[in-house]
Amino acid sequence: MLDVILFVACTHGKLQMRIKSKTIVVHPYEMLCCGPNTTIDDCMISPDFEARILCLSPRIIQSILHDDKKIWNHYFYISQNPVLHISEESSRLFEQYYRLLEYRMKFPQRSYNKKTMVSLVSALLYDLLADLSSPSFEVTESDALISQGDILFKRFIELLSDSEPKERSVSYYAEQLCITPKYLSTTIKKVSGKTAFEWINEYVMEDVKRQLSFSGKSIKEIADYLKFPNISFFGKYVKTHLGVSPTEFRRQIQKRL
Numbered sequence: 001m002l003d004v005i006l007f008v009a010c011t012h013g014k015l016q017m018r019i020k021s022k023t024i025v026v027h028p029y030e031m032l033c034c035g036p037n038t039t040i041d042d043c044m045i046s047p048d049f050e051a052r053i054l055c056l057s058p059r060i061i062q063s064i065l066h067d068d069k070k071i072w073n074h075y076f077y078i079s080q081n082p083v084l085h086i087s088e089e090s091s092r093l094f095e096q097y098y099r100l101l102e103y104r105m106k107f108p109q110r111s112y113n114k115k116t117m118v119s120l121v122s123a124l125l126y127d128l129l130a131d132l133s134s135p136s137f138e139v140t141e142s143d144a145l146i147s148q149g150d151i152l153f154k155r156f157i158e159l160l161s162d163s164e165p166k167e168r169s170v171s172y173y174a175e176q177l178c179i180t181p182k183y184l185s186t187t188i189k190k191v192s193g194k195t196a197f198e199w200i201n202e203y204v205m206e207d208v209k210r211q212l213s214f215s216g217k218s219i220k221e222i223a224d225y226l227k228f229p230n231i232s233f234f235g236k237y238v239k240t241h242l243g244v245s246p247t248e249f250r251r252q253i254q255k256r257l
Contacts (some may be wrong), residue, residue: 004055008032013049037193099123153191165226
């Protein structure tokens, strides 16, 4: 079972596997996209198979596409259609990004390495999403392929994304969605592999990191803005999720700049 987001761009030959009891075949100018919690079985490749493979952390992708509401439409489309046809132009573009990332990884000690890598991955993702922006890829809630659980997950993420500052209790989002907290958590876990509380914490931490990195607010002002009860609670929350205090995290960010 995958714990990453997997991209496989076939350049020669073919790849065959089973995903969710369905046989999948990937040919040249096609890309396989699989998310976390995907189980792959019976994988076979042709003798001449060649591909460019990229594995990305879900957290990295979430961080990059944090404010892109359409991403969840793409997510649901890909979950039902993991093999995407990509144009020759997009295939060549992916190849260039792949080679640039591969080359850049040879210099991990270079200044701004992390920011450079994130920027390259960000550009790559948006160029891939450009191929999913046509009306033929648009997924609506009336699509019979989307389960009620998928629809709930989408609405939950949209609600979470739109909240600023974000509420941190599952019960708040359950109330907004007119369901019980237990049902929300159970459904979100089943659809995404993570609980509603885990998703909330991840989105809150993205806001925390953005405020500490780019705002001129003091630590107390950030804690107040993000609706933490006091600066002590805020400090403990940040240290739990980042391993360092808010002050230390800000110091590390400033040191890199």
